[in-house]
Amino acid sequence: MVESLDQFLSDFSSFTWGLPLLILLIGGGLYLGILSSFVPLALTGKAIKQLLQHATKKEDKKDHHFSPFQALTTALASTIGMGNIAGVAVAISIGGPGAIFWMWVSAIVGMITKFFTCS
Numbered sequence: 001m002v003e004s005l006d007q008f009l010s011d012f013s014s015f016t017w018g019l020p021l022l023i024l025l026i027g028g029g030l031y032l033g034i035l036s037s038f039v040p041l042a043l044t045g046k047a048i049k050q051l052l053q054h055a056t057k058k059e060d061k062k063d064h065h066f067s068p069f070q071a072l073t074t075a076l077a078s079t080i081g082m083g084n085i086a087g088v089a090v091a092i093s094i095g096g097p098g099a100i101f102w103m104w105v106s107a108i109v110g111m112i113t114k115f116f117t118c119s
Contacts (some may be wrong), residue, residue, distance in 0.1 A: 029109030
């Protein structure tokens with residue numbers, strides 16, 4: 001009984017973590033991008049400009065407000081984990097240099113998905 005359940009779960013996870021998940025994630029990100037006319041990509045320059053602004057007002061410094069860069073690095077620290085760091089090395093070692101291209105493609109689509117998740 002336990003072995004058959006283990007085999008079923010193994011087969012199900014192998015199927016689910018394959019092509020269906022890839023289609024769902026990449027397809028969902030592309031759908032959201034097309035739906036929004038790729039606003040997250042179009043406003044990347046504005047976002048970087050706002051990111052580099054510093055808290056120059058005396059009230060902001062006195063009240064201990066975070067700068068946009070400090071807020072971003074805090075959010076990234078909670079999002080990026082060891083799996084993302086080690087995952088890149090594993091992907092390159094298994095998939096070769098072509099894995100870098102597909103990581104860039106998935107990062108752009110992931111950025112669009114993250115934009116809609118956060119907003």
